[in-house]
Amino acid sequence: MTTAQATEAISVLNDPGVLVPGPGYDVPGAVVRYRDAFNQTLRDELNRDQDVFIMGEDISGGFDRDTHEPLDAWGGPFAATKGLVQDFGPERIRDAPISEAGFVGAAVGAALTGLRPVVDLMYFDFVTVAYDQLLSNAAKSRYMFGGQTKVPMTLFARSGGGTGHAAQHSESFYSMLAHIPGLKVVVPSDPYTVRGLLASAIRDDDPVFLVNDKKLINMEGFCPEESFEIPLGKGRYLKHGDDITLIGMSYTSVVCKQAADALAEEGIEAEVVDMLSLSPFDEEIILESVMKTNRVVIVDEDTPRASMASEFAAIIADKAFDYLDAPVKRVTGPHTPVPYNKGLETAFMPQPDDVVSTVKAMLDI
Amino acid sequence: MRISREKLRWLYETMYRIRRFEETMLEQTFRGNAMGVTHPSDGQEAVPTGICAHLTEKDWIGSTHRGHGHCIAKGLDTKAMMAEIMGRYTGQCKGKGGSMHIADFSKGMLGANAIVGASVPLAVGAALTAKYRGMENESVGVAFFGDGATSQGVVHESMNLAAIWKLPVVFACENNQYAEATPAWYAVSTDDISARADSYGIPGVQVDGMDVFAVYEAAGQAVERARAGEGPTLLELKTYRYHGHFHADDPKKYRKSDEEEEYQERDCIKGFENLVTKQGAMTEDELEEVRNDIEQEMQDAVDFALNSPMPPIEELYSDVYVNYSNPVAGLR
Numbered sequence: 001m002t003t004a005q006a007t008e009a010i011s012v013l014n015d016p017g018v019l020v021p022g023p024g025y026d027v028p029g030a031v032v033r034y035r036d037a038f039n040q041t042l043r044d045e046l047n048r049d050q051d052v053f054i055m056g057e058d059i060s061g062g063f064d065r066d067t068h069e070p071l072d073a074w075g076g077p078f079a080a081t082k083g084l085v086q087d088f089g090p091e092r093i094r095d096a097p098i099s100e101a102g103f104v105g106a107a108v109g110a111a112l113t114g115l116r117p118v119v120d121l122m123y124f125d126f127v128t129v130a131y132d133q134l135l136s137n138a139a140k141s142r143y144m145f146g147g148q149t150k151v152p153m154t155l156f157a158r159s160g161g162g163t164g165h166a167a168q169h170s171e172s173f174y175s176m177l178a179h180i181p182g183l184k185v186v187v188p189s190d191p192y193t194v195r196g197l198l199a200s201a202i203r204d205d206d207p208v209f210l211v212n213d214k215k216l217i218n219m220e221g222f223c224p225e226e227s228f229e230i231p232l233g234k235g236r237y238l239k240h241g242d243d244i245t246l247i248g249m250s251y252t253s254v255v256c257k258q259a260a261d262a263l264a265e266e267g268i269e270a271e272v273v274d275m276l277s278l279s280p281f282d283e284e285i286i287l288e289s290v291m292k293t294n295r296v297v298i299v300d301e302d303t304p305r306a307s308m309a310s311e312f313a314a315i316i317a318d319k320a321f322d323y324l325d326a327p328v329k330r331v332t333g334p335h336t337p338v339p340y341n342k343g344l345e346t347a348f349m350p351q352p353d354d355v356v357s358t359v360k361a362m363l364d365i
Numbered sequence: 366m367r368i369s370r371e372k373l374r375w376l377y378e379t380m381y382r383i384r385r386f387e388e389t390m391l392e393q394t395f396r397g398n399a400m401g402v403t404h405p406s407d408g409q410e411a412v413p414t415g416i417c418a419h420l421t422e423k424d425w426i427g428s429t430h431r432g433h434g435h436c437i438a439k440g441l442d443t444k445a446m447m448a449e450i451m452g453r454y455t456g457q458c459k460g461k462g463g464s465m466h467i468a469d470f471s472k473g474m475l476g477a478n479a480i481v482g483a484s485v486p487l488a489v490g491a492a493l494t495a496k497y498r499g500m501e502n503e504s505v506g507v508a509f510f511g512d513g514a515t516s517q518g519v520v521h522e523s524m525n526l527a528a529i530w531k532l533p534v535v536f537a538c539e540n541n542q543y544a545e546a547t548p549a550w551y552a553v554s555t556d557d558i559s560a561r562a563d564s565y566g567i568p569g570v571q572v573d574g575m576d577v578f579a580v581y582e583a584a585g586q587a588v589e590r591a592r593a594g595e596g597p598t599l600l601e602l603k604t605y606r607y608h609g610h611f612h613a614d615d616p617k618k619y620r621k622s623d624e625e626e627e628y629q630e631r632d633c634i635k636g637f638e639n640l641v642t643k644q645g646a647m648t649e650d651e652l653e654e655v656r657n658d659i660e661q662e663m664q665d666a667v668d669f670a671l672n673s674p675m676p677p678i679e680e681l682y683s684d685v686y687v688n689y690s691n692p693v694a695g696l697r
Contacts, residue, residue, distance in 0.1 A: 096526070101522055102519055105485070105487060109425075109490015110490040111490070132483060147459070206688070232689070
């Protein structure tokens with residue numbers, strides 16, 4: 001699929017009735033797992049451009065004691081990079097020590113000097129260990145050096161609760177990254193979107209952070225066989241409806257869709273917007289939907305203060321105030337770390353039922 | 366040690382250019398012509414000069430908040446540097462970076478960096494690019510950092526990465542003995558920073574950073590080792606900054622005058638002049654000619670900067686991204 005066709009596919013996705021590609025969709029493809037779509041995209045990009053290389057902890061995982069050859073015992077956290085070292089070698093699949101600031105900084109240096117590094121930061125929480133390199137070097141170099149350089153690097157990491165990883169392995173602090181001018185942030189929500197967004201991220205000349213919610217990694221869905229791009233900064237509709245807008249990002253787009261399906265059984269037609277990109281983000285799709293439905297719930301797994309949910313609410317209040325029939329509502333995690341206990345963790349994360357009850361309260365049902 | 370006449374002249378020119386640039390820049394700062402904070406490096410000239418003497422435009426350096434000397438030694442244009450410090454559109458970074466962010470990618474200069482230690486992994490990354498492309502012999506990374514940066518975790522991480530991956534890097538620790546006002550004897554756990562190289566399994570050498578020939582010789586070996594694919598070296602260059610941490614800082618508040626005088630007596634430029642005239646390698650007339658040329662160059666740099674336009678207000682918004690311009694100009 002060419003980029004033009006992919007862009008067309010996005011607009012097809014935006015048409016009622018063809019919201020998610022699937023059997024019958026006019027592109028060769030198959031139902032695959034999110035992790036396989038991710039792995040295939042890395043493979044495509046490594047084949048496509050010799051300057052692309054991957055760096056991160058245990059991305060091959062383990063070395064033979066005698067030969068010093070990489071073993072690919074792990075194949076990356078959650079097996080994201082499984083098999084790549086056999087095909088591309090340890091120079092391009094560069095296993096790094098536990099040294100996030102060091103190797104993210106080295107990736108910025110490599111990007112400034114002509115390569116296109118892709119960095120696996122393992123858990124999203126580890127961003128803070130490398131935050132200075134992201135903020136002060138990756139994001140600012142182009143601007144503070146007067147446009148004479150660029151930083152074409154991609155980073156990815158696993159976010160979100162729901163897997164018992166507890167407080168330090170379950171972050172969803174998207175706004176910590178979206179706040180940074182110079183950095184782009186994307187949040188795929190299924191195999192199709194991770195394929196398109198990862199390709200776009202790697203081909204983009206700016207630093208892009210792709211956040212993978214752990215709850216998506218084993219999700220299955222249709223994915224075109226051939227490589228394609230999804231434009232950065234564009235959202236999509238997952239469902240059309242006239243009664244209320246539900247805005248999701250990453251896994252909360254799945255939550256919104258589930259809530260919308262439940263609401264549909266009760267005759268409430270919710271429209272679901274899947275943001276896909278958080279910086280830049282698709283202001284138009286938010287405003288278009290809210291101006292049509294006049295009510296909106298933003299669903300974000302991040303903690304609530306200074307979050308993406310707050311940002312979207314501010315944009316709606318600023319630009320669509322006269323269209324609102326009810327206050328903007330946010331369904332988010334509480335202002336707490338993510339707890340370990342299953343019951344507490346479930347209560348932390350926005351659930352479809354939370355969205356449904358919020359919608360009903362807004363509609364006085 | 367043998368040095369060509371041409372190189373000898375270059376060493377003198379470069380040290381003297383840095384010295385006069387810093388003095389001229391300070392004068393302009395006190396006149397209110399610089400737009401912010403500047404960190405002069407006069408006193409330390411032998412270090413960037415002796416190291417960059419071995420580098421070409423294909424080699425990369427990472428620099429610090431005290432970066433004017435590194436820039437000049439790497440061949441940056443003093444006009445564009447002065448204009449940058451004065452915030453002008455003709456500056457090296459269109460007036461958007463200032464003294465602490467001067468960069469010239471066409472000259473292999475990855476940028477002055479105002480986060481202490483933060484440019485060290487950038488030089489490692491540049492060396493990674495060289496190794497990735499099999500170009501170690503023509504493109505090494507040099508990380509300049511101070512004694513203060515040796516307390517930063519990312520500096521240690523960078524040395525470990527460069528060591529395990531055998532990257533062509535020279536870690537150049539300019540130990541001027543003060544991190545802002547804090548003396549190294551208080552903040553650094555050892556008197557011998559170069560000895561830390563042992564813990565990474567790489568060579569470490571302590572060098573008299575007030576002697577350009579000592580720096581030149583040690584750096585020559587480190588660069589040669591990097592180009593030969595033998596991996597990184599840590600150089601600790603003992604030096605001294607004549608001025609305070611930044612332009613308005615009075616170092617007499619935390620340094621003793623006998624210490625300052627001792628280093629002034631070992632001044633790298635005076636030491637160079639004495640040695641080359643005594644040995645007949647350069648005449649006093651030749652030295653004078655260099656000084657006069659640089660005097661003119663400084664005057665030209667100031668005139669150029671003062672007569673340059675300010676950046677247009679649209680520049681506030683440009684170059685945040687390569688291919689996305691933010692339509693939100695800020696919420697007003």
